[in-house]
Amino acid sequence: MTATEARPEAAGREPILKVTDLTKYFPIKGRGLIRRTVGQVKAVDGVSLELHPGEILGLVGESGCGKSTTGRAIMHLQPATSGSVVFQGRELTGLSRGKMRPLRRDIQIVFQDPYASLNPRLPVFDIVAEPLIIHKLAKGEELRSRVRALLELVGLNPEHANRFPSEFSGGQRQRIGIARALALEPKVLVLDEPVSALDVSIQAGVINLLEDLRDRLGLAYLFIAHDLSVVRHISDRIAVMYLGWIIEIATTDDLFDKPSHPYTQALLSAIPIPDPRRERERKRIILTGDVPSPANPPSGCRFRTRCQKFANVLSESQQTKCIDEEPALEDRGTGHPAACHYAEAIRVL
Ligand SMILES: Nc1ncnc2c1ncn2[C@@H]1O[C@H](COP(=O)(O)OP(=O)(O)O)[C@@H](O)[C@H]1O
Numbered sequence: 001m002t003a004t005e006a007r008p009e010a011a012g013r014e015p016i017l018k019v020t021d022l023t024k025y026f027p028i029k030g031r032g033l034i035r036r037t038v039g040q041v042k043a044v045d046g047v048s049l050e051l052h053p054g055e056i057l058g059l060v061g062e063s064g065c066g067k068s069t070t071g072r073a074i075m076h077l078q079p080a081t082s083g084s085v086v087f088q089g090r091e092l093t094g095l096s097r098g099k100m101r102p103l104r105r106d107i108q109i110v111f112q113d114p115y116a117s118l119n120p121r122l123p124v125f126d127i128v129a130e131p132l133i134i135h136k137l138a139k140g141e142e143l144r145s146r147v148r149a150l151l152e153l154v155g156l157n158p159e160h161a162n163r164f165p166s167e168f169s170g171g172q173r174q175r176i177g178i179a180r181a182l183a184l185e186p187k188v189l190v191l192d193e194p195v196s197a198l199d200v201s202i203q204a205g206v207i208n209l210l211e212d213l214r215d216r217l218g219l220a221y222l223f224i225a226h227d228l229s230v231v232r233h234i235s236d237r238i239a240v241m242y243l244g245w246i247i248e249i250a251t252t253d254d255l256f257d258k259p260s261h262p263y264t265q266a267l268l269s270a271i272p273i274p275d276p277r278r279e280r281e282r283k284r285i286i287l288t289g290d291v292p293s294p295a296n297p298p299s300g301c302r303f304r305t306r307c308q309k310f311a312n313v314l315s316e317s318q319q320t321k322c323i324d325e326e327p328a329l330e331d332r333g334t335g336h337p338a339a340c341h342y343a344e345a346i347r348v349l
């Protein structure tokens with residue numbers, strides 16, 4: 001398998017979702033009466049990825065690197081500044097609201113915070129039924145039986161459909177959010193940190209449910225997380241984001257066995273190894289400093305200001321290249337694409 005292919009059964013098939021050079025800039029307004037635009041927050045700055053039918057693609061990076069904005073721009077919740085989003089061969093960018101509506105059913109989103117994303121004043125039945133009612137897909141007894149089936153599908157007791165979100169635990173609330181997202185029988189789910197707000201003990205149950213649903217319903221997921229260990233077990237491939245762009249993309253095994261970008265290597269080196277002797281002996285790659293502002297990213301390679309390799313290994317002339325040239329996301333002999341001029345696969349875990 002290569003990074004651009006998905007799981008074997010998906011290989012060779014057309015991607016269900018193809019994102020090319022996606023950007024999303026937010027204007028920074030000045031003070032004063034006129035509020036001129038004085039700058040741009042480059043939240044997403046040239047993201048390309050493909051999602052294949054039935055595939056789970058993890059999208060990982062530190063908080064603020066543009067993961068949610070990527071998800072929202074793909075879903076048209078916040079239109080992209082530029083770039084292309086093709087769903088099942090149809091270009092979505094630039095579509096009118098009316099033309100977009102039927103396609104909206106096919107891509108659904110599940111948010112991180114089940115407390116904030118569910119209307120607290122509605123009973124669970126209404127929350128899950130709402131998309132079916134809005135799209136005029138069911139009413140009466142059919143609506144009731146479809147909501148029951150959806151609740152069962154996500155492991156909730158249909159008898160509890162008249163309860164309110166506050167009567168459920170965090171994990172159960174996230175299941176309600178998933179049931180609602182599945183109501184319109186989508187083909188793609190964007191899962192924006194679906195377990196980040198949950199206790200670790202509950203996370204595994206929700207992740208197992210998502211994996212099970214993928215297998216049973218043939219869904220494809222863009223699974224967003226800030227933590228590599230969360231996406232490790234569920235993802236077929238993983239894309240690592242830093243400051244608005246993807247810096248490495250590979251099958252999950254390749255990313256963990258042969259991380260090639262210094263940023264990915266640093267993220268992996270923060271994951272504890274269960275073997276205490278190996279854990280003691282390993283060298284940690286510490287990420288220094290904060291993520292630079294996306295309003296004013298460093299020239300050339302955006303990661304260079306926090307890069308160990310840049311600081312400790314590269315010669316001055318090599319550093320010059322990092323400062324002057326933006327590294328393309330391409331395979332430099334490590335087996336998968338990484339956006340580093342000096343990409344080199346090393347074992348960290
Ligand atoms: N509506 C907005 N207006 C201005 N800046 C925004 C807006 N939404 C997000 N941003 C900025 O875009 C960057 C990426 O944010 P986000 O996509 O939420 O990151 P992540 O999901 O990876 O934590 C951040 O710097 C954030 O402050």
Ligand SMILES: [Mg+2]
Pocket residue numbers: 067068069193
């Ligand atoms: Mg986010």
